Amino acid sequence: MINQAVTYLTATLVIYYAAKWLYRKYPRVYLSPLLVTPAILVALLLLTHASYDHYNEGGVWLSKLLQPATVAFAVPLHKNLQTLKKHAGEIVASVLFGSLMAMLSSALLARVMHLNGELASSLVPRSVTTPIAMNVSQMIGGVPTITAVFVIMTGLLGAMMGPSVVKLLRIEGDIARGVLFGTSAHGTGTSKAFELNPLTGTISSISMILAALFTLVAAPVLLGMLG
Amino acid sequence: MKKVLLAAIQVALLMGFSELMNRLAAWTHLPLPGSILGIFVLFLLLQLRIVKLEWIELGATWLLAELLLFFIPAAVGVMNYIPLLEQDGIRILAVVMLSTLIVMTSSGLLAGALSRRKERQPS
Numbered sequence: 001m002i003n004q005a006v007t008y009l010t011a012t013l014v015i016y017y018a019a020k021w022l023y024r025k026y027p028r029v030y031l032s033p034l035l036v037t038p039a040i041l042v043a044l045l046l047l048t049h050a051s052y053d054h055y056n057e058g059g060v061w062l063s064k065l066l067q068p069a070t071v072a073f074a075v076p077l078h079k080n081l082q083t084l085k086k087h088a089g090e091i092v093a094s095v096l097f098g099s100l101m102a103m104l105s106s107a108l109l110a111r112v113m114h115l116n117g118e119l120a121s122s123l124v125p126r127s128v129t130t131p132i133a134m135n136v137s138q139m140i141g142g143v144p145t146i147t148a149v150f151v152i153m154t155g156l157l158g159a160m161m162g163p164s165v166v167k168l169l170r171i172e173g174d175i176a177r178g179v180l181f182g183t184s185a186h187g188t189g190t191s192k193a194f195e196l197n198p199l200t201g202t203i204s205s206i207s208m209i210l211a212a213l214f215t216l217v218a219a220p221v222l223l224g225m226l227g
Numbered sequence: 228m229k230k231v232l233l234a235a236i237q238v239a240l241l242m243g244f245s246e247l248m249n250r251l252a253a254w255t256h257l258p259l260p261g262s263i264l265g266i267f268v269l270f271l272l273l274q275l276r277i278v279k280l281e282w283i284e285l286g287a288t289w290l291l292a293e294l295l296l297f298f299i300p301a302a303v304g305v306m307n308y309i310p311l312l313e314q315d316g317i318r319i320l321a322v323v324m325l326s327t328l329i330v331m332t333s334s335g336l337l338a339g340a341l342s343r344r345k346e347r348q349p350s
Contacts (some may be wrong), residue, residue, distance in 0.1 A: 098334025
């Protein structure tokens with residue numbers, strides 16, 4: 001089934017780069033490649049009655065690059081250490097506050113919307129990077145695979161909404177913008193932040209790491225308190 | 228062409244390194260995924276100049292520039308949850324959107340206010 005894997009991989013690359021070209025010509029939120037590419041692929045798979053497992057024989061080659069790409073965050077971290085040190089206080093304070101709001105608002109909004117307890121717990125860690133979110137979900141009585149879906153939804157929405165929120169709230173400066181993307185939308189938000197400029201991306205990757213570590217420690221305690 | 232080859236070799240190096248970090252995370256029973264551990268270890272190695280920046284910089288830059296692409300297969304995976312989304316999708320979407328807005332507003336505004344205050348009072 002090597003052929004099939006290569007076909008799906010090629011299709012993903014072609015659609016992605018076409019979507020990227022389209023987005024450069026018409027930069028509209030709903031034309032974001034991160035939305036358009038999966039939407040077209042899902043439609044194609046459903047139309048041809050192909051399963052996700054089949055698709056993923058090719059797709060997994062791209063997912064495999066996610067790990068070294070995450071490790072690669074060490075490079076901008078290393079290059080921008082001086083700036084990060086200078087702004088450590090603001091970054092830490094606002095990431096912790098944002099992460100706290102992420103967990104609280106997810107839990108409370110899920111309750112308001114009458115989603116069941118399992119879904120609510122699966123939603124709580126949705127704003128941090130997938131492996132840690134799944135881990136936290138397990139600890140607090142959620143379903144890790146469903147959490148993974150919510151993490152992806154958060155990433156897509158965050159990367160799409162982020163630039164408009166920045167404009168609307170007049171968030172200025174690389175520090176504040178980086179914190180906003182990394183805290184709210186983990187790696188996906190961070191890749192959007194790198195599109196703005198390298199320093200914003202670096203701040204975003206730091207924020208993403210901090211948010212993940214804080215959520216790992218704080219979510220079980222917080223959920224215990226909410227009862 | 229030489230640059231492309233060099234970047235490919237560096238990406239392969241980073242892949243090997245992150246696999247090594249996965250093993251290390253499993254072996255030490257740290258509650259951290261290998262990729263997060265990998266950031267810390269690689270950062271330390273760069274700081275201590277055990278790993279030189281030019282060994283990996285080209286590959287790392289390419290990986291970070293194409294980061295969005297690597298999320299696509301996971302996003303396609305949402306198709307396995309179409310029944311769940313048909314049932315609760317709108318309410319879930321509402322929670323995720325509203326909560327994401329709350330997080331962006333709270334973290335972004337606080338960071339903005341704190342860094343403005345710092346600019347006004349140079350230490």
